[in-house]
Amino acid sequence: MLRSPDYLKQAPMTENVNVSAIQMASGTNIDANLLEAKRLIKQAADDGSKLVVLPENFSFMGQRCVEMVSVAEHFGDGKVQSFLSRQAKDNDIWIVGGTVPLVSSDETRVRSSCLIFNNEGELAGRYDKMHLFDVQLIDANEQYSESLAIEPGDSSLVIDTPCGPLGVAICYDLRFPEMFRDLIDKGARIIAVPAAFTEATGKAHWDILVRARAIENLSFVVASAQGGFHVSGRETHGHSMLVDPWGNVLAELGKGTGVASATVDLDFLESTRHNFPSLNHRRLTCKTS
Secondary structure: OOOOOHHHOOOOOOOOEEEEEEEEOOOOOHHHHHHHHHHHHHHHHHOOOOEEEOOOOOOOOOOOHHHHHHHOEEOOEOHHHHHHHHHHHHHOOEEEOOOEEEEOOOOOOEEEEEEEEOOOOOEEEEEEOOOOOEEEEOOOOEEEEHHHOEOOOOOOOEEEEOOEEEEEOOHHHHHOHHHHHHHHHOOOOEEEEEEOOEHHHHHHHHHHHHHHHHHHHOOEEEEEEEEEEOOOOOEEEOOOEEEOOOOOEEEEOOOOOEEEEEEEOHHHHHHHHHHOOHHHHOOOOOOOO
16 A cells, blocks of 8 residues: 655755764773864864764773663763763754763663754754664674663654754664664654774675665765774774765765764755655555654
């Protein structure tokens, strides 16, 4: 049965806006990580960006997920949350705040929360990571069990921003296309993906997954990654990138810290959706939260 795709009706046009993906190689020293994030946020703002996306675990990245429990903040109060609010206001910029470990209902686990602050330093939205990275990478001799330390979220998020309606996904979420369909159903035109892909999984799948999510959803994707060697001994893949609705990579970094910036052109997005209306042709839908 064909759908009635009200969410695909032409959205109000937004002026073209520059956005940035920030890449870091965070460690366990929160103050040092925040200092580096401050420098990169200012660099992006000075270059004209109106929205920046920080990577997953930007303020703290230990060797094991359970270490996040010891640095968890209460929602609405804490050093990292105050930092994000202050940087957004001081730089007159919207910030998609990577992830911040927040106290959960389970004292042994945290919520891995992406907090979005507007350019006045006000909290504009919160998304808690839903899909948790519980995998064993045989070839890389690595094992991850995020569910031991993270309590999963249960709802997706789309909010209005100067770049148009923004959806948020975090790292492992990238492997679940039904979640991105849910974001599109809620009106997203641009999707931010803070991430910390391992080197092994990133080398194999990062570029493919990021571009696929942009192409199949005819949306801009801003994917900000951890990228390099960390003091914990971990290595992350990096390659933060901005991809347009046709799958073109507009900007990309390799390894190390830095800023990748590009323009979100919603006229191009709407034109692409009009001329190539694959989203209108959907015959099956998935049940999502």
